[in-house]
Amino acid sequence: MLPSSVRVYLSAEAVDLRRGHDGLAALVRRQWGDALYEGHLFVFVGRRLDRCKILFWDRGGFVLYYKRLERGRFRMPPVSKDGTAVEMDSTGLAMLLYGIDVARVRRPEPWRPRLRPAA
Incomplete structure (x- = not known):
């Protein structure tokens, strides 16, 4: 599980996954600006939805995680019609x-403490 300070941004549009660190960093800079260097995760999925790259900044350098599914496809979460990205949590x-x-997953509402009325 990631700390709550780390955000996960999923690009809703298919990306050419031949791009490496610099190419993906340029996409992040264009869409999210300086968030690139804050330790957040930026997720990109290829056109066929069977490959995924995650880019993040860690202690003076970029890290690129790459996963290829041998069977099946990644299931993209719903995206609004005008949306180009989705923010998600580590789950x-x-x-x-x-x-x-x-x-298709129904997640329970997160628990929140009741606020005491002001005296």
């Missing part, structure tokens, strides 16, 4: 990487 990322259809 959503894990489900995506395992090929679980996030749209």
